[in-house]
Every structure is written in structure tokens, then in C-alpha cells.
Amino acid sequence: MKRIKIADLLSQPEIGKTYVVKGWVRAFRSNRFVQLNDGSTINNLQGVIDFEQFDESILKKITTAAAVGLTGTLIESQGSGQAVELQVTAIEIIGEAHTDDVQRTVMQPKKHSLEFLREQAHLRFRTNTFGAVFRIRHAVSYAIHKFFNDQGFYYIHTPIITGSDAEGAGEMFRVTNLDPINPPLNEDGSVNFKEDFFGKAVNLTVSGQLEGELAALALGQIYTFGPTFRAENSNTSRHLAEFWMIEPEVAFNDITDNMNLAEDMLKYICKYVMDNCAEDLKFLNDREAQEQQTKPQNERNELTLIERLEFVTTNDFKRITYTEAIDVLRNSNHYKKKKFQYDVDWGTDLQSEHERYLVEKEFKRPVIITDYPASFKAFYMRANDGCEPGKETVAAMDILFPGIGEMVGGSQREERLDILKKKCADFGIHEEELWWYLDTRRFGSVPHAGFGLGFERMVMFVTGMSNIRDVIPFPRTPLNAEF
Numbered sequence: 414m415k416r417i418k419i420a421d422l423l424s425q426p427e428i429g430k431t432y433v434v435k436g437w438v439r440a441f442r443s444n445r446f447v448q449l450n451d452g453s454t455i456n457n458l459q460g461v462i463d464f465e466q467f468d469e470s471i472l473k474k475i476t477t478a479a480a481v482g483l484t485g486t487l488i489e490s491q492g493s494g495q496a497v498e499l500q501v502t503a504i505e506i507i508g509e510a511h512t513d514d515v516q517r518t519v520m521q522p523k524k525h526s527l528e529f530l531r532e533q534a535h536l537r538f539r540t541n542t543f544g545a546v547f548r549i550r551h552a553v554s555y556a557i558h559k560f561f562n563d564q565g566f567y568y569i570h571t572p573i574i575t576g577s578d579a580e581g582a583g584e585m586f587r588v589t590n591l592d593p594i595n596p597p598l599n600e601d602g603s604v605n606f607k608e609d610f611f612g613k614a615v616n617l618t619v620s621g622q623l624e625g626e627l628a629a630l631a632l633g634q635i636y637t638f639g640p641t642f643r644a645e646n647s648n649t650s651r652h653l654a655e656f657w658m659i660e661p662e663v664a665f666n667d668i669t670d671n672m673n674l675a676e677d678m679l680k681y682i683c684k685y686v687m688d689n690c691a692e693d694l695k696f697l698n699d700r701e702a703q704e705q706q707t708k709p710q711n712e713r714n715e716l717t718l719i720e721r722l723e724f725v726t727t728n729d730f731k732r733i734t735y736t737e738a739i740d741v742l743r744n745s746n747h748y749k750k751k752k753f754q755y756d757v758d759w760g761t762d763l764q765s766e767h768e769r770y771l772v773e774k775e776f777k778r779p780v781i782i783t784d785y786p787a788s789f790k791a792f793y794m795r796a797n798d799g800c801e802p803g804k805e806t807v808a809a810m811d812i813l814f815p816g817i818g819e820m821v822g823g824s825q826r827e828e829r830l831d832i833l834k835k836k837c838a839d840f841g842i843h844e845e846e847l848w849w850y851l852d853t854r855r856f857g858s859v860p861h862a863g864f865g866l867g868f869e870r871m872v873m874f875v876t877g878m879s880n881i882r883d884v885i886p887f888p889r890t891p892l893n894a895e896f
């Protein structure tokens with residue numbers, strides 16, 4: 414008989430029918446009740462075993478973490494906690510669990526800290542929390558593809574190995590197959606990358622944007638969805654060295670179109686998760702609510718996870734310029750009482766304490782900040798016209814989310830060749846390195862705009878997980894590349 418997934422069985426249970434299910438034992442009580450989970454849903458199926466009908470030697474192998482197959486008749490459950498259960502008629506032990514070893518793992522049925530679970534990332538998929546997180550991660554990924562596909566965007570695969578540093582922050586991982594002990598050298602003692610695999614120095618990409626723009630300026634509207642790499646040494650709960658980014662790029666869009674697209678996308682994702690991941694979401698919602706109970710009153714979230722998602726889907730994001738944000742911050746009591754660690758001054762980047770204040774205290778909703786000073790934004794952002802000298806701004810936008818900080822960064826792009834060339838010079842970027850990028854401004858250049866969504870930060874928001882290491886299967890962070 415063919416096995417059925419537990420999710421399918423539970424969604425259309427037929428009382429009296431015989432089923433075969435296969436999965437991993439979560440618990441076995443009183444030599445009678447086995448809780449089986451097969452990953453298709455957060456819900457276990459309860460198998461009821463009449464121990465007199467089975468060999469002692471078989472029953473002994475039904476232990477936590479063991480893989481078993483159960484055949485039986487579906488009946489209405491006699492106990493509480495589940496609507497149906499399987500009256501077991503045959504048991505197949507598929508993979509035994511080494512009981513002593515289970516004790517040292519996260520599969521031991523008790524509450525484990527997220528830190529301990531991280532050390533056992535290879536086994537944490539087996540827990541309810543991580544089952545829910547990774548099912549939702551999948552759903553978010555699918556929702557993003559669906560959102561763009563439904564609007565006629567093309568998914569473009571941009572290279573992972575590249576010679577350019579799109580963001581200009583210099584936080585790149587070099588890719589080379591030169592001998593690290595005896596690399597070929599130039600006369601001045603520097604490494605001669607002409608002898609390297611690609612005949613030039615290359616690195617893992619920090620963003621697919623520049624190549625994405627090339628495609629958008631022919632195909633009209635595209636998006637990328639791939640891994641990106643940053644060698645920034647920031648050991649925070651929001652940074653990974655390897656993370657996934659979604660980067661749409663649209664020809665003829667201006668900064669307002671860009672904001673609308675991003676807001677629509679973020680709302681769509683939240684709604685998709687509420688509509689399609691209800692059980693996992695409910696589990697994570699309750700998990701977070703319980704965790705909140707252990708915190709002091711003033712540190713608790715005002716809204717539950719589900720309420721936060723509902724809030725995002727039903728309320729407009731606040732849109733303000735950087736200059737307005739600086740005014741709001743400087744006029745706040747928080748500032749006057751000197752409660753910010755960093756000063757607030759036009760021309761310096763906002764620190765995360767400032768962003769949090771705006772989102773969590775002042776506006777209490779996602780905030781889109783636009784028109785940042787040109788000095789600390791990337792070279793490709795479009796220069797705003799008519800700025801006061803010394804107060805030049807660019808058509809940038811950052812979207813800040815409660816509890817997360819920067820979720821999206823984007824801009825309208827500089828489409829004017831002369832201004833872009835000057836920007837390159839100001840930023841110390843050699844035109845020869847970006848000749849292909851500049852070429853698009855030579856042949857029918859048009860206004861266009863795009864943004865980057867940090868995929869893991871979005872998954873954090875919709876799962877309520879507060880550490881980015883807990884929303885990617887195998888996190889890569891400074892000094893950590895286990896698994």
C-alpha cells in the first residue's frame with residue numbers, strides 16, 4: 414500500500430479507511446500512544462498500539478527519533494488533543510534511533526534553548542519550531558516568485574562570481590585558485606591576478622543589481638533571487654555573511670513607483686503566509702507569546718505575531734524623507750533627554766537606535782525613508798535635482814520594519830551618462846571596470862528603479878524569530894561555517 418503524507422490524511426480524513434504513514438517518532442507513551450511526524454505538517458498523527466498484539470522486541474524499537482511506518486485503520490480519537498487516530502495493525506521499523514545518543518541531541522523531548530538548537534542545526538529540523546520556520550521559509554520564497562510572475566516579471570539568474578563591488582563597501586570574499594603560499598607576484602610585490610583562474614581578481618557577489626539592471630533595460634521588469642555574500646564583521650542578530658536577496662528592477666519606474674512596488678510585495682508576502690501557513694503561524698505565534706511572558710512588561714511586544722502581520726497588510730507604510738526624519742528625531746523627547754547613544758546630524762547615516770525609534774516609538778508602523786544624503790549611499794543612485802550645494806541627496810529609499818530595522822534598500826538609478834561617469838570618478842570606480850554598465854546609458858537610457866529585499870529578514874518578520882541565524886538552515890557568520 415502507498416503511504417500517505419500526514420498533512421494529506423489530516424486534511425481529508427476518512428474514518429474506517431486503512432492508511433500507511435511513515436515518519437519519525439516524537440514520543441511513545443504507555444507502550445500504547447505513538448506520536449508520528451513526517452514533516453508535512455506541524456501536527457503529529459497519533460498511532461494507537463495494542464501492545465498485546467505485537468512483539469516486545471518491536472515495541473522496544475519505537476523510541477523518540479526512530480523512523481517507523483504504521484499501517485492501521487483511522488478512527489475517531491477516544492482521547493482529547495486530536496480528532497482522529499490510527500488504530501495500528503502493522504508496524505515497520507525503518508530506522509532505529511540510538512537511544513543513548515538521542516539524550517545528547519535536540520531530539521530529546523524537552524525544551525531546548527535556541528542557542529543549543531543552533532549548535533545542532535543538522536537535527537533542529539526535527540523540532541516543532543524549526544519545522545514551522547522552514548515550512549514558512551519555503552512559502553515566503555514561493556510567494557515572492559508568484560507575486561512577480563503574476564505581474565509579468567522575469568526571473569533572472571545573475572552571476573555569483575563577479576569582478577564588481579556593486580555596493581562599493583568593499584566587503585567581499587575573494588574567489589581564487591592561486592596557490593595561497595606561493596601566489597604569482599607583480600614587480601611591486603602584490604598578487605598578480607592576471608595569472609588567476611579568470612585572469613582578474615574576482616569575488617562572491619554582494620548584489621545582483623548591476624547585472625539585473627542590464628536585463629531590465631531590455632526585458633522591462635525583472636527580479637533576481639539568489640545568494641549574496643558580505644564579509645562585514647558584524648556579529649549581530651540581523652547580519653549573515655551569506656544571505657539571500659530579492660532584487661526587482663523595472664524600466665521606466667521612478668522612486669514612487671518603486672516604493673509602491675515594494676510596499677505591495679511586502680504586504681502580499683504577509684498575506685500569503687497568513688492565508689497559507691495558518692497552523693505553523695499559530696504555533697509560532699503562541700510560542701512567541703509564551704516567551705514574552707518571561708520578559709519584563711516594558712520589553713514585551715505590543716502586538717502578537719499574527720496581529721503584526723495583519724497590521725502590515727491593512728495599514729499604509731509611513732513615507733518620509735531623510736531630512737524630515739532628522740527633524741523628527743531632533744525634536745523628540747528621547748533626543749532632548751540625550752537618550753540616543755549616537756548624535757543625530759544631517760549628513761550622517763541613521764544608526765539602528767534612530768531607525769528603531771522612528772518605527773517602534775514614533776510611527777509604530779513600517780517606515781519608508783527617502784532622499785538620503787548622497788555622501789553615504791551607493792554610486793548608482795539617482796542624484797536629486799535642485800539640491801542646495803553641500804546638501805546633495807539621492808533618490809534612495811530604505812524600508813524599516815519594527816523589530817527588524819532595514820528590510821529593503823533601493824533607489825531610482827542614475828540614468829544620465831555624464832552624471833554617472835562623474836559619480837564613478839568621485840567614488841574612485843574606474844570606468845573600464847564598469848564599461849558594460851555604462852554602455853546601457855549610451856543606448857537608449859531610461860529612468861529605472863529597483864530595490865533589494867533581505868530574504869532572511871523577511872522570514873524573521875513573518876515567523877517572529879528574533880535571530881537571523883534561526884531562519885536560515887545553516888547560517889554563515891564570522892567564525893562559523895559548521896555543517
Ligand code: 4AD
Nearest residue numbers: 620622652653656660820821822823863864865867
Ligand atoms: O541595502 P542593501 O545593501 O542594498 C543592495 O544591495 C542593493 N543593491 C539593492 C538594490 O537596490 N537592488 O541590501 C538590501 C537588503 C537590506 O535592506 C537588508 O534587508 C539585506 O539586504 N541585507 C542583509 N541581510 C542579512 N545579512 C546581511 N549582512 C545583510 N546586508 C543586507
Ligand code: MG
Nearest residue numbers: 811819821822
Ligand atoms: Mg542598505
